């Protein structure tokens with residue numbers, strides 16, 4: 001969709017006339033009309049106001065010309081998973097799991113960003129990979145090649161202990177570094193997760209079913 005169609009659609013959805021929209025973003029009715037005929041597009045300040053008014057990102061207003069990717073975890077971002085500042089404005093650089101309310105959500109990411117930014121995070125990932133691969137090696141499992149930032153709500157599997165007790169080791173609200181290993185073990189997937197405090201290795205069937213905890217180790 002082009003900007004002109006996006007604006008027309010959003011204005012209509014909100015039940016605003018061109019005149020009413022113009023008043024809300026401090027332009028003339030003619031300006032709105034020119035946007036909707038495709039003669040002009042709003043300037044950046046007006047785009048910011050429209051973004052707040054319609055609760056869509058500027059990228060969406062512009063007809064999604066860029067494929068947005070989270071600068072922290074690399075996940076592709078759309079309005080539904082985009083981060084926001086404390087005042088509710090979109091931050092188009094990060095996904096909502098990596099950055100929320102004006103702050104990085106990851107303890108380790110925050111700590112590493114403070115002292116050295118992305119470079120330090122890469123170093124930390126390498127360190128975790130080394131530690132995880134040492135454990136995987138002992139178990140005779142394939143190596144982990146990379147780690148991604150993963151939301152706890154997707155990887156917080158419930159394990160059954162030998163005594164039948166069910167346990168979760170992660171928190172739905174936190175974010176972890178982890179990945180699923182390339183190789184499979186007897187039809188089961190192997191997954192790793194870690195943060196500043198622990199290393200976890202588990203196996204599971206497709207979609208995380210019948211998970212089994214292989215290793216949980218404090219760092």
Ligand SMILES: [Zn+2]
Pocket residue numbers: 070071072073074075094095096097098099149
């Ligand atoms: Zn992210």
